[in-house]
Amino acid sequence: MTEITHILIAEDEALSAMYLEMALKKIGYYITIVATGEEAIRAFMQKNIDILMLDIHLAGEMDGIEAAQKIRDINEVPIIFMSGYEVEIMGKRFENIDYSAFLVKPIDISDLTEILKKVIS
Numbered sequence: 708m709t710e711i712t713h714i715l716i717a718e719d720e721a722l723s724a725m726y727l728e729m730a731l732k733k734i735g736y737y738i739t740i741v742a743t744g745e746e747a748i749r750a751f752m753q754k755n756i757d758i759l760m761l762d763i764h765l766a767g768e769m770d771g772i773e774a775a776q777k778i779r780d781i782n783e784v785p786i787i788f789m790s791g792y793e794v795e796i797m798g799k800r801f802e803n804i805d806y807s808a809f810l811v812k813p814i815d816i817s818d819l820t821e822i823l824k825k826v827i828s
Contacts, residue, residue: 712757712827713755714738714757714758715747715759719762723814743765743769745768758787759775762788763790764790772788786804786807787809808826
């Protein structure tokens with residue numbers, strides 16, 4: 708990485724968010740964490756975000772899929788979805804949104820690192 712990549716993590720489970728933040732900061736990424744879809748949209752509009760990592764189920768009125776769709780209306784930023792469930796279980800909601808990866812929790816940092824390298828290149 709020649710410049711620091713800024714990743715927005717939308718995760719309402721504090722321990723999961725802290726785990727991802729610590730691991731990704733150690734690798735050299737700049738991290739912003741939010742807990743709701745609404746906060747994800749605000750943070751995206753206020754900061755220079757390079758990659759979105761969105762949990763599907765978030766606190767607040769808006770889930771990660773809806774937040775991703777609203778952000779995609781603004782910008783074609785790469786999106787990595789996270790969930791405790793396989794993508795097939797999530798159904799048709801993913802048909803109309805382009806995303807880079809879908810990770811099932813618990814997230815393996817080495818897998819995530821490889822995905823991030825591909826997304827950035």
